[in-house]
Amino acid sequence: MNDKKRLILDTAIKCFANKGYHATSIQEIADTAGIAKGSLYFYFKSKEHLLISIFEHGFTEFMTKMQAIAGDSDIEPRERLIRLTEVQFEQFVENHDFIMMLFKEHALHINEDMKQFLFGLRAQTIETYRSHILAIYGEEARPYMLDGASLFSGLNHEYSQYVLFAPESLDFRKLAEFLADRLDDVMFSMIAKRPEPILSEAKIEQFAEKAKMFSFKKARTVYDEISLLRKLIEGLQLESAQREDLLSSIQVLEAEFDKPNPQKVIVKGMLAVLKSCKEKEIRQVLQHIEAYL
Known part of the structure; x- marks a missing residue:
């Protein structure tokens, strides 16, 4: 922790x-x-x-x-x-x-x-x-x-x-x-x-x-969403340049959300880059991240 x-x-x-x-x-x-x-x-x-x-x-x-x-x-x-x-x-x-x-x-x-x-x-x-x-x-x-x-x-x-x-x-x-x-x-x-x-x-x-049945149904955080996003993109068959751009955008997202006051312009810019991925599951995760703004 x-x-x-x-x-x-x-x-x-x-x-x-x-x-x-x-x-x-x-x-x-x-x-x-x-x-x-x-x-x-x-x-x-x-x-x-x-x-x-x-x-x-x-x-x-x-x-x-x-x-x-x-x-x-x-x-x-x-x-x-x-x-x-x-x-x-x-x-x-x-x-x-x-x-x-x-x-x-x-x-x-x-x-x-x-x-x-x-x-x-x-x-x-x-x-x-x-x-x-x-x-x-x-x-x-x-x-x-x-x-x-x-x-x-x-x-x-x-x-x-x-x-x-x-x-x-x-x-x-x-x-x-x-x-x-x-x-x-x-x-x-x-x-x-x-x-x-x-x-x-x-x-x-x-x-x-x-x-034995008890368990916590943990609520997801933006950190969980970003981690899931990275895993999904890493699992895609992409050209190396595109993969690097997408993973760099995720890195910027993480850094921005870790700040006391994330800049919406920067976050939205990174989300726009990531929306170049058309996979349904990735689009859903991006919507979840956008909801934190």
Whole structure:
């Protein structure tokens, strides 16, 4: 990720955390970042696309760290679960603005892509807890894995709010150990009393299967359009001089859109050169690029 794109993401997170997603405009984000609005649109087609990119980037980093711990077979399962919980709290503090953004205005319910993404994240979390519960408590715990995972997730969520708003008052290691002890209480009680499970293993399989379907339908940016245009032209059978002219025009387009205020005259001039290509797909891409002016 280049520096400007990262700047836009970080600035948007702060703005959304302070004012909420709906109350923040693209212009405010651009002004706060010290860039032109057009430059922001070079990387993100819309405010919604920007929000989705924030989620994708933030949770990808978070899950990468969590999965590294979850997959460490050198650590015994109970200690691994404690460490997972401790790192989760540490990540909350390190990414305070991002987490605060999640609390604002229920911004998570923007569209179906966002709901699907969060559904998938939830499934991954429950699956991680479930596998650790089975490893810690053995086969007797199998009927109660999902109930135990859901209860443990709920405890973590509730205490995460204290971590977020008053981290200096809590010892994350002690808190993680405390929550693991409470999981002991819950699991040993269910194993001993053998109540009928509320959530069955069949349900978690169904839940996990649905989660596999989640994906982001990323909105295209002018940068994506220009990249596609280059690939299409490189795939054409052209004379070397014409190919060089067309690729040079694309290079000028990229350079112009990377400026805070792209010059329309220059962009239109390059598009005019590129319109010498009559292929339908290329003409469509050129129309998309022209729409950014």
